[in-house]
Amino acid sequence: MPFLQQHTMQEADDASLVREYKETGRLEVLAALYERYMDLVYGVCLKYLDDDSAKDAVMQIFEELIPKVKQHDIQAFRGWLHVLARNHCLMKIRKAGTRGRIVALEEDGFMESEHNYHPDSGNGLEDNLQAMERCMEKLPAEQKTSVDLFYLQEKSYREVAEITGFDMTKVKSYIQNGKRNLKICMEKK
Amino acid sequence: MATPKKHIEPTADLIRKYLAGELDDKTMHALERQALDDPFLAEAIEGYGKSPQRREPVLDDLRARLQQRVATPASGGVVRRLDRRWLAAASILLLLAISAVLLLQRGPAVKEVAQELPAAKVKDTLTPQTPAAAMQQPDTAVPAAADEAGNTAADKAPVAPKKKPAPRPAVKEAELAKASARNEELSDRAARSVASAPAVVAAAPPPPPAAALEREQKDNAFFQTQDAAKNDTIYIGRKTSPLARQNAQPDMGQKLEGKVAGVESKYSSYHESGDLRLISGKVLDATTGELMRGAIVHERSTNKRVITDSTGTFALTVNAGARTSLDVSFIGYKNTVVPVPMDKSNLNIYLPVNSNGLSEVVLTGVKGRVQPQPAIGLNAYLQFMNALPPVPVAGLPDTLSGMVRVTFTVHADSSLHQIKAIQPFHPAAGAAAEKRVDEGPKWTPVKGRKSKVETMIPVKLYPLP
Missing domain, CATH: 1.10.1740.10 (RNA polymerase sigma factor, region 2, helix turn helix motif)
Structure with missing residues (x-):
């Protein structure tokens, strides 16, 4: 029991x-x-x-x-x-x-x-993807690369650091800031 | 983005492996991504990252403790009640232990204990007819019997017997005491009997020690009388009210004066009782020479603290053999350490005023919390605001100018929200200030977060003709 x-x-x-x-x-x-x-x-x-x-x-x-x-x-x-x-x-x-x-x-x-942004919820998925691409373009180069590698190519911090040659801590902050900037950009559109 | 999320259970072990770089890249990525969305996990990783130690044993132990906690018979209430019972038992034990230790420690230096409660005891037990008797009377429980004994003893010598269960032996002892009183070593002997007293004091429950204490009191008063001219304010203690002290001391002096007549004390300003010596003195303001009441005197060898009385005087006993020094402190004055020479027992201590005053208030900000700033700099921003033209207002009797407090929030995208003038000197000034902030120079946000800002905006109003 x-x-x-x-x-x-x-x-x-x-x-x-x-x-x-x-x-x-x-x-x-x-x-x-x-x-x-x-x-x-x-x-x-x-x-x-x-x-x-x-x-x-x-x-x-x-x-x-x-x-x-x-x-x-x-x-x-x-x-x-x-x-x-x-x-x-x-x-x-x-x-x-x-x-x-x-x-x-x-x-x-x-x-x-809590304010987790869910791009694939709702109807305008295609719109969202387009907006996302536009926003990605607006990101500073380091953030763009890091976010791309991390989110889209699913690399770990370590791999991102190896590929880009950035410092590990830098990679982390690029990804965090990039994510935040993307979110702000997406909410504005 | 559409890849299904692999959720991995973040255990301490996994986190440690992650931090040590032992995981494969896929798992690392999954964990990292999870941490980005989960502040709980992010913080935990940070915590584990502080040291590479293995935490699993601790967690196993914690799990065991949790199980044990849950398994405790019945829940919540009982456990707590039990806790309280343990607490009560523990505090009683602690209390007993502390009092035992205190009594034992105070043994050789009973004098101080005595001085803490002299007046009360004297008042309680003394009757006008037989004050000296009562003073010597050790056994307060049998006042009548002891009274008699005390009288006899008092007539003959100021030194009281140790303990008097019955009047008979007491008289005998008193006679012995009398014989010794003829001796010049009177005070010495008194002291020695003091030294032997601790056993009695320590062994007996509260009331009996009072007896010993009282005798001490007398003994003390005895040498105080000798010192009266020099140190009529010697006083250690906390509990005695000044009034009681005033009443008590002259009393003691009178009663004892006759009894000690003819016995010359070798010791004028300090009392040597084998291993104790008395240090007394005054604490004065170094610049004005004023006597300082309430200064704290801390004796290092015995770790005793006393406070100066209304005449700035203090007195305490220290181990005779030891070199010692006194730490004297008083708010607003520099802490002063005074070495006490072996041959000196009366000191005047001058405290210099602490020129720094009270320690400064230190304002600390939270790390990383920075105020948003105007993009063009604060000075330029204020210049800009100052340069704005006055605002015409219909029906204004005269020109008005002043500052308007405006609060607003700067969002992460440097947009301004909730712009609000706080109690402007004129409604029109408030509106103008809000507008000026809204249309004025841009603000740089604190990265990624919105923060509230408060600023003063100058506004001039003039009457519309």
């Missing part, structure tokens, strides 16, 4: 696990859900905290979830958990009073995924 439960939990999507936990209050449901993202949560904590605090934070965040998942109306657990985990770490930093250590809060970092 426990195996069966485990199995169904692994199959279920986030939303139904959230619902089940809200209804039953069973911690193992929440734990099964949390385990899916534990690697990511730990990674986020590692970004802000030192190794030991990050490990502790992972458990503290779970404790925080216990009441909060019940209280909040959660649309997308994944994004919600990300914000919660990051806030937890930032609060910890603030409490520790680490002077002078400033963490950039990218306000629209989270927005990016």
